[in-house]
Amino acid sequence: MARKMLIDEDDKQYDFDLFVIGAGSGGVRASRTSASFGAKVAICELPFHPISSEVIGGVGGTCVIRGCVPKKILVYAAQFSGEFQDSRNFGWELSDQIDYNWKKLLHNKTQEITRLNGIYKRLLSSAGVTMIEGEGKLIDANTVEVTEPDGTTKQYSTKHILIATGSRAQRVNIPGKELAITSDEALSLEDLPKRAVVLGGGYIAVEFASIWRGMGVEVDLFYRKELPLRGFDDEMRAVVAKNLEGRGIRLHPGTNLSQLQKTEDGIRVLTDHGDELTADVVLFATGRLPNTNRLNLQSAGVEIDQTGAIKVDEYSRTNVPSIWAVGDVTNRMNLTPVALMEGTCFSKTVFGGQPTKPDYDNIPCAVFCIPPLSVVGLSEQQAVEQAKSGILVYTSSFNPMKNTISGRQEKTIMKLIVDSQTDKVLGASMCGPDAAEIMQGIAVALKCGATKAQFDSTVGIHPSAAEEFVTMRSLTRSVAAGTKPKTNL
Secondary structure, eight states: OOOOOOOOGGGGSSSEEEEEEEOHHHHHHHHHHHHTTTTTTEEEOOBBBBSOOSBBBBBHHHHHHHHHHHHHHHHHHHHHHHHHHHHGGGOOOOOOOOOHHHHHHHHHHHHHHHHHHHHHHHHHHHTOOOESSEEEEEEEETEEEEOOTTTTEEEEEEEEEOOOOOOOOOOOOOHHHHHHHHHHHTOOOOOOOOOEEEEEEEEEHHHHHHHHHHHTTTTEEEEESSSSTTSHHHHHHHHHHHHHHHTTOEEETOEEEEEEEETTTEEEETTTTTTTESSSEEEEOOOOOEETTOOGGGGOOOOOTTSOOOOHHHHHHHHSTEEEOGGGGGGGSSHHHHHHHHHHHHHHHSSSOOOOOOOOOOOEEEEOOSSOEEEEEEOHHHHHHHHTOEEEEEEEEEHHHHHHOOOOOOOOEEEEEEETTTTTTEEEEEEEHHHHHHHHHHHHHHTOOOBBBHHTTTTOOSOOOOGGOOOOOSSSSEEETTTTOOOOO
């Protein structure tokens, strides 16, 4: 049952108890849960469009419209080419020529995100949240001004303001940068390219490299470090790099782009190593920046860091007591489920009478390259730094059962990191089919503080890849605290 929020006499001077700027995952969740506690809530968001800008966006935000959801749809599409190849040894006789209709996928993808945009609007309406279309900015600590699509401006007074405007892809500042695209445009290209260059080593870069390669595109992936996916377990990073190459993606580690030039044949790409190649599309996937430029934060004295992210405390409160922020605009842990968690915690703290801090321990995540990588808890590098008594590392490397028939030369890799003194499982990683689906269950175990003995005593599901997580009985290596981890998979 929803709890009725207590409103004191001073609150009656405001139009709303809460005004939310930004109707992405965090903003929508915070609006709905706050309304369930009895708060009078309004939320504003830019007009809908698949490709965002400073003046267009849409209810649902990055994840629903130009992020996780459309990306996963494209990943599904890209996986079919490998499935077609693998099916032959299972008895399926396919013609050599299999046609692919990119525009049909694009149409169906756009239909789906349009449908979801409508669902999010209905969720807000059903919760009693006032939806306002337009661009919101601060006037002071208790006033928001919204510029509507027709240019009309209106001001709303509110006891609390929550900023949930997310982040936006950035472009690398090199000559010819205007010739490149970001992930926004990559999800809505009118035509599928034949040759693609991707700059970046993060999850967006390796995911789009995998997507395009799965659709038959020639892909070159450039990144600054020795391995992609900085911040993930080094051993698993090496596995991902090997798989990307195995799927036909050309990797260029330790290499940056220096210039882009328009030619009759496409885009000439120059590197800082003096190399040159031509592409139909160049994707910049080098990170995202918080959407704070147009919020007029200085009018209320809201502090930001050097990246433009809003500074908040453990409860998502800014230095201004009436102003709060959640999600990517705070640049803490930029994942959709984390924004949802932060939005819920905000509502409980401010309107539910339940001060609640977001818990960032053992948050699982996935990189939807092909095959995918999924992790939860500490990497080996992090565990060595944090575990005072050292760690035990258990690994399993095997050919998935399906590959024994298909003939695909691509191993699944699993890894468990265990505290050598307490036997507590500190981290888990997997690169292989269904990694994200399997890791969600492992995350529950880590959240409950499971030990390696409890993993070992759990009966596996046979035959499955998941059972490997409860059958890794042989120690791969023991690493003393402060020791530099080795890679020997």
